[in-house]
Amino acid sequence: MTLSNVEKIFGNFKDKKILVIGDIILDRYIFGKVMRISPEAPVPVVEVYEEQYRLGGAANVANNIIALGGKVYLCGIIGKGSAGRIVRDLLTERGIQQDFIFDDIRRTTVKTRIIGGNQQIVRFDIEDRKRLEGKAKETFISMIKNGLNNFDAVIVSDYKKGVVSEELFRILVNHKKKNGSFVAVDPKVGHFxxxxxxxxxxxxxxEASHGAEVEIKDEKxxxxxxxxxxxxxxxxxxxITRGEEGMSLFEKQNSDVNVTHLPTVAKKVFDVTGAGDTVIATITLAYVAGASLVDAAKIANVAAGIVVGKIGTAAATKEEIMEVLKAHPYA
Structure with a gap:
């Protein structure tokens, strides 16, 4: 994978359209300093100096594609309250298309993380994990059926909040069989x-251990x-993403399976939040932009190494990835 090939792939990003389907989450960050322990209970007192809202879940996958220069449409549901309005404002700010998003009576999922210094102290969630039913499900499925032909790839970001269903995958797999489309899934335990x-x-x-029913403890x-x-x-x-051990790609090639192990490129790990979103966004976009799956995985591995060096839900840019590749090029 030469740098000139990577530049060519990056140049194709702007022409690729990705549909991201899944659970939309609002990530809320409260940053502060911990100076003392509460006299009321043995817990730290956080003196807050900043509050931020960021796109999470499927919305963060879409955000990563935008950061790389691709075109993305996000498909999912949000609540009608203030959290839903914040999500829409963030999507508009990032230039993420909202044609496939609709409002529902359920609450928008909000994950609040309290950060003291560079360390996450606690997280609390507000969510509704009921499966889509009735009119909401009909609207959701109809939007997907009517829009699939307009995209180069589909990413399903499953956070098990009620959006992903068996019927959804029947539609996606049938479309894949008929049109040869690329369907990538960031999975969740219990939905394999x-x-x-x-x-x-x-x-x-x-997730791989649960899905394969194999306890992963070594290379074998x-x-x-x-x-x-x-x-x-x-x-x-x-x-399979392996944290500090890197990644391993298993790819069917005729009757054989090609296995490629990629060592981690992360220099410092501050926060792994959203790293999986970055991986699936990058590998999918790179693949449909002309990279082999192995080269797309290499680019995604670099992108993941970049985002874990940032605090909170984050994305990697083409410029950041290229800078790493220039310093540590893959063969």
Whole structure:
């Protein structure tokens, strides 16, 4: 993978349209300093100096595609309250298309993280995890059916908040079979049965262990898990993200499976929040822009190394990725 090839791939990003389907989350960050312990209970007192709202979940996947210069449409639901309005404002600010988003009576999922210095002290969530039913489900499914032909790839960002369903995957897989479309999934434990016959899934170690029913503790069990997932799900490829150990790509090639291990490129790890969003956004966009899946995984690996060096939900840019590749080029 030469730098000139990467530049060519990056140049194609602007022409690619990705549909991101999934659970939209609002990430709220409260930053402060911890100077003392409360006299009321053995807990730290945080003196707040800043509050930020960021796009999370499927919205962060879309945000990562925008940061890389691609075109993205986000498909999901948000509540009608103040959190939903903040999400829409953030999407507008980032230039993320909202044609496939609709308001529902359910609450918008909000994850609040309190940060003291560079350390997350506590997180509390407000969410509604009921499955979509009735008119809401009909509207959601109809939007997807009517829009699939307009995109170069589909990413499903499953946070198990009620949006992802068996019916959704029937539609996506049928479209893949008829049109050869690329369908990538960021999975969640408990939903692996839904992901059969997709193009790519990107589980972390814990998710891969559950999905493959193999405890991953060394390279032998890692490879067994990757092969098990390919067989059980009949999918085309699996990218297992392994934290400080990097990533491992399992890719079907005719009757064989090609396995590629990618060492981590992260220099410092401050926060892994949203790293999976960055991985699936980057590998999908790079692949449909002309990279091989292995090269797309290499680019995604660099992007992940960049975002874990930032505090909170973040994204990597083409310029940041290129800077790393110039210093540490892949063969």
């Amino acid at each position: 049965r839904l992901y059969k016959q997709v193009s790519l899934i990107t589980p972390n170690i814990v 069990t890692l490879i067994k898990a990757g092969f098990n997932l390919l067989k059980k799900l009949a999918c085309d490829s699996v990218l």
